[in-house]
Amino acid sequence: MTPSFRAGSAADALCIGMLGTHVFLDTYAPAGMRAALAREVVEHFAPAKIESLLEDESTEFILAENDGHLVGFVQVTHGARHALVSHGATSEVNRLYVHERFTGQGIGKALLRRAEKSAAARGADALWLTAWVGNARAIGFYPKQGYVDVGATDYVFENDHYENRVYLKVLG
């Protein structure tokens, strides 16, 4: 398989929202569905919500496609800061999602490389992201891609707290 990569635009909101829902539930609802998770999906992956992100000039989506189908994407917020990251100009990888059937084939790495290049081209010194401690695959993946664990942070949705690690890569 040879995926192709391109920038996302407003017309992609529906597919990004649905792939995002699929990967999110696969990753964060292994024990099944509960109301808080369902509400989080409805809130964050609604096509209108994704469309508003696509129209926000500080947000960038890079898409991976195979044979005309969306199989992965990375979402970056340029200029986003984090208290644990003291570098001058920084960007955040908000989401790096690959359809489960296409994982392990280099797509995640290729999307991340493109996010790094784009952030550097916009003047970022470093790229950072957070990963849930329960997401063993992500926790294994990022250090292999040159990301350094710089501390812990909590992701809070409704009354649930999820411990995340903050990862940082200084861009060359």
Ligand SMILES: CC(C)(COP(=O)(O)OP(=O)(O)OC[C@H]1O[C@@H](n2cnc3c(N)ncnc32)[C@H](O)[C@@H]1OP(=O)(O)O)[C@@H](O)C(=O)NCCC(=O)NCCS
């Ligand atoms: C995490 C994720 C983005 C990785 O993408 P992927 O396409 O499967 O990864 P790749 O095939 O590009 O792997 C790239 C490298 O990471 C390594 N890797 C992949 N999974 C790994 C793991 N669990 N532990 C250690 N290394 C791992 C691969 O061996 C490969 O190494 P190489 O460059 O030396 O060959 C993908 O699995 C995914 O979308 N998961 C669900 C959503 C998610 O958890 N996103 C991250 C949220 S923070």
